[in-house]
Structures are given as C-alpha cells and as structure tokens.
Amino acid sequence: MKNLLILGIALCFFSSCLEKVNPDTLKNTNWELTSITGITLPESGTASLIFGDSLKVSGKSFCNSYGGKAEINEDKVSLKNLFSTKMFCQDTDSSERAYLNALNETNNIKIVDNKLELLKDEKTLLVFTKVN
16 A cells, blocks of 8 residues: 555656646747856847747847747647848857757747746756746
C-alpha cells in the first residue's frame, strides 16, 4: 500500500510537468523579452514576440523586425518560416543573432505566472513577460 501511495504521488508530480499549452491562450498576445540564457540584454532596444489570431508570429529583434508561423502540439512548439529584415545595428548585433537563433531552436513552451518560456527540450532559452 505504501508503494502504491508513493507511485501515485510520483505520477501526479511528473504529469504536472507534462502540461499542455492551449494554442488559444497565445492567440493575440504580446510578449516582451526579459532574458536570453547566457547573455546580458542590451540597454538599447527591446525584443518582442507577438502571436496573431492564427498563430502568426511577429516582433522586434532589438533592431530588425521578423515574422513567421507558430505550430503548437501539446507542449511542443516550433516557429516556422521565420524571416527578418536585415538592417545592421552594431550595438545589438550579437544579441539579435542570439535571439533569432534561440527562436529557431525552440521546441518546447511553458507559461507560468504571465511569463512565457521558450525552451529547447528542457533548457530555457528565452523568457518573456506578457504585455497585454
């Protein structure tokens, strides 16, 4: 009986890690980047991620604008067909490249306390705060 109780608690714990993200919760939302794993955000410029009605994504990557499409299946997400303008901004160039690379590597998503986390497997790449 004791083993069954421990097994039940373990199952509840691990099933909470498998939360499904409802795509409707992202539609028509606006997020501002608060951190990129491994780098300090530049003081000039901000980065944003906007999910449109049909999960089209757009935003600002510090200097340039970008867009594409999000596909969400349970807790898996991929950003497809990303495109971006190509202006060169010396002050934000390395941060912008890191941001766009992280968007391309994203395959998991998590929303906790109005924070959107984009992950590669279990590693958090980008953290955003909800703007609207």
